[in-house]
Amino acid sequence: MKHRFVRTVFSLLATGALLLAAGPAAAADKLKVVTTTEDLAALAREVGGDRVEVESIARGYQDPHFVETKPSFILKLNRADLLVLVGLALEIGWLPPLITQSRNPKVQMNAKGYLDASQFCQILEIPTGQITRAMGDVHPLGNPHYLLDPGNGRRIADAIRIKLTELRPADTSYFQQRFDDFSRRLAEAEKRWDEKMAPYRGRKIVTYHRSWPNFAARFGLDVVGYVEPKPGIQPSPSHTIELISEMKAQNVKLIVVEPYFETKTPQSIASQVSGQVLVLAPSVGGAPDATDYIKLFDHDVAAIAAALGQAQRK
Numbered sequence: 001m002k003h004r005f006v007r008t009v010f011s012l013l014a015t016g017a018l019l020l021a022a023g024p025a026a027a028a029d030k031l032k033v034v035t036t037t038e039d040l041a042a043l044a045r046e047v048g049g050d051r052v053e054v055e056s057i058a059r060g061y062q063d064p065h066f067v068e069t070k071p072s073f074i075l076k077l078n079r080a081d082l083l084v085l086v087g088l089a090l091e092i093g094w095l096p097p098l099i100t101q102s103r104n105p106k107v108q109m110n111a112k113g114y115l116d117a118s119q120f121c122q123i124l125e126i127p128t129g130q131i132t133r134a135m136g137d138v139h140p141l142g143n144p145h146y147l148l149d150p151g152n153g154r155r156i157a158d159a160i161r162i163k164l165t166e167l168r169p170a171d172t173s174y175f176q177q178r179f180d181d182f183s184r185r186l187a188e189a190e191k192r193w194d195e196k197m198a199p200y201r202g203r204k205i206v207t208y209h210r211s212w213p214n215f216a217a218r219f220g221l222d223v224v225g226y227v228e229p230k231p232g233i234q235p236s237p238s239h240t241i242e243l244i245s246e247m248k249a250q251n252v253k254l255i256v257v258e259p260y261f262e263t264k265t266p267q268s269i270a271s272q273v274s275g276q277v278l279v280l281a282p283s284v285g286g287a288p289d290a291t292d293y294i295k296l297f298d299h300d301v302a303a304i305a306a307a308l309g310q311a312q313r314k
């Protein structure tokens, strides 16, 4: 009896010592991932689980084209093993100086810890002919809001899996299992979203910014106009008048607005076409319940289906 007690105490002590040894080491051992947006952070968390520490620079309710950067981001990038970005010039106004100032060779452009997610995705609205940022167009290389197609989310998660595996081969099966689980949950969710959106296929909408071409293509909506004359260009009276007559001609009643734009112009357009304005989350973190990648679509699909259903009953 006594012998067993001593053995139990000893094994408890040994376990405690192991835990103490594993605690700080495990924390230091986590791969440090910095992403530019909260969508990418959510995908990195899905795949990386407890083997990664993930931070996003931009918040989901901010305009990702124009992010005000803080010195603390330089420190985060300085310590990062991996930087995941949207690319297609989305972050061109604020990310390059952060990368340079981080002085971290791992995350410099084209280094092993630099992952441009756009290269794995289906990109829409790629301009043909000469590439230019004339007129302030902020989508010079194609539409950077491609994360709003869950198919692209799955492709990025897989690219992150491959990259994490490269950086930490010992966790290969862990990352694979996490990706498989995410992909399965996403497929189940996609069925749910498709069912919910099925009655509204072909419906016409207007959006403030060109954030939704991938979402619209995936769920069968038709975006017929934009409050902005061009991506990144503020509404002008002449463009607004044209848009109103176009909406009247095509009987369009819904204007989707990103949370970081003014609602005065879309509200006044909506009132002239007897329509409504709907603020949708363009990113994880863009609404209080859009806390991960699947919940982002849960939020947006529920909100837009409700708005389109309401318009139908009018």
Ligand SMILES: [Zn+2]
Pocket (backbone or CB within 6 Å): 065, 138, 139, 144, 145, 209, 210, 211, 231
């Ligand atoms: Zn944009």
